[in-house]
Amino acid sequence: MLDDDLKTQLAAYLERLQRPVVLVASLDDGDKSRELLQLLEDIRALSDKVSIEVRRDDDQRKPSFAITTPGEDIDVRFAGIPLGHEFTSLVLALLQVGGHPSKAAPELLDQVRALQGEYRFETYFSLSCQNCPDVVQALNLAAVLNPGIHHVAIDGALFQAEVEAREILSVPSVYLNGELFDQGRMSLEQIVAKLDTGAAARKASAIAAKAPFDVLVVGGGPAGAAAAVYAARKGIRTGVVAERFGGQVLDTMAIENFVSVQETEGPKLAAQMEQHVRQYEVDIMNLQRAQALEQDADGITTVKLESGASLRARTVVLSTGARWRQMGVPGEDQYRNKGVAYCPHCDGPLFKGKRVAVIGGGNSGVEAAIDLAGLTAHVTLIEFDDRLRADEVLQRKLRSLGNVRVITSGQTLEVHGDGSRVNALSYRDRVGGDVHRVELEGVFVQIGLLPNTEWLKGTLQLSQRGEIEVDAAGRTSLPGVFAAGDATTTPYKQIVTAMGDGAKAALSAFDHLIRTSSPAVETNAEVKAA
Structure with missing residues (x-):
């Protein structure tokens, strides 16, 4: 699962463990469970302070695993296989559960420890999301510091049924005690500010x-x-x-x-x-x-x-x-994070197999279309100008893709939806004047700053x-x-x-x-x- 270079680096980090770490794996007979178990075995082989327990009859998401230590009430769990951008989150969780101190400001750590009540957080992430690790790492640390805080980080691409049921179209999406808490990048300081209502005034x-x-x-x-x-x-x-x-x-x-x-x-x-x-x-x-x-x-x-x-x-x-510049058309605000997105790297995996549009023909827009073409069923790129403005090397790559349609001289008019998520987009042909409707599930806005x-x-x-x-x-x-x-x-x-x-x-x-x-x-x- 882990290559030799990564094992060498991880072994050096695990030398900082100050107390035993137990990886409690909840598995079934699926391929992903076997992959997760292999990852955990690789980690165990790198430190004599790490051990594994396997459970197949519990009620946890499968595959998932908790990171625990004997004698401490710590509830940190990953549902999925935390590689990609989340591998750093995994390493930090191992170290912090294992007693290695955080580098966060002491006054912030004290503020987390002082929080009263029970907080059950669920964070949906994608492995390609660069915004997600900040949230995952912040909530993991909070769960290490405060026994009243519980956190599970969930790979949305692996648990699609949950994503569909909760109509999640943007990551990171954080739920607290079953209700949507927030979406997008958040630091530990921001999270604590929302939980500690007197912090802002102080x-x-x-x-x-x-x-x-x-x-x-x-x-x-x-x-x-x-x-x-x-x-x-x-x-x-x-x-x-x-x-x-x-x-x-x-x-x-x-x-x-x-x-x-x-x-x-x-x-x-x-x-x-x-x-x-x-x-x-x-x-x-x-x-x-x-x-x-x-x-x-x-x-x-x-x-x-x-x-x-x-x-x-x-x-x-x-x-x-x-x-990010917004389109300023009807439906954009209503369906933000419900199909209207601004980060193709973060939210693209949530639209796997769906139809999407990219608004903007500069470098950012064309790069987004290229990335999304590898994930989605079809991409429609709409550019207001009569030609794309991206670098020619990007345009050549775009033209080579069979599931991308490029529309120039297109003025986006409205984002349509059913009240809960996007289902279409309207645009006007600036040359002929005709208005067209494109049936789709997502709109990625890339029109500058x-x-x-x-x-x-x-x-x-x-x-x-x-x-x-x-x-x-x-x-x-x-x-x-x-x-x-x-x-x-x-x-x-x-x-x-x-x-x-x-x-x-x-x-x-x-x-x-x-x-x-x-x-x-x-x-x-x-x-x-x-």
């Missing part, structure tokens, strides 16, 4: 009490991370306030053009960015959405947050990034597309306020350009601090000395 109060920053970075994507590192290295008081650290990179599957790194994945890169930022004395305030920007006569800028708290800073770097700048309208200069207008140094129309990354007029929305933008904006902010009449900048070292 955090807002703590944020409001913070002293002014020398540089406050708004946004935690590549641009924001780079800005934080470059500002912190100047020894000045630096803060980052972000809706989710990592930003749009978290939703990116394969990254193959990040110079010096031949290939990586978005979530992995986002974790590395956060680790790098945390090496410095940077105050990271996550899960906070900016709501307004104000500046007083002394040049101090205030960032107001939706939580009700406010942060003050001598300079600000805006790096709020962008989000929108800058997250609505909250800045009327405060500083924005372009017609809503991007923050910046000069060569990252300066905005507001003195002391700089901007970087996908939210700005900088061309070519790429990770590498965003990081360069962030570094440049932070250096410009430092230059502004030392050249203006703002209060003297104190380095962290000077503050400590005082």
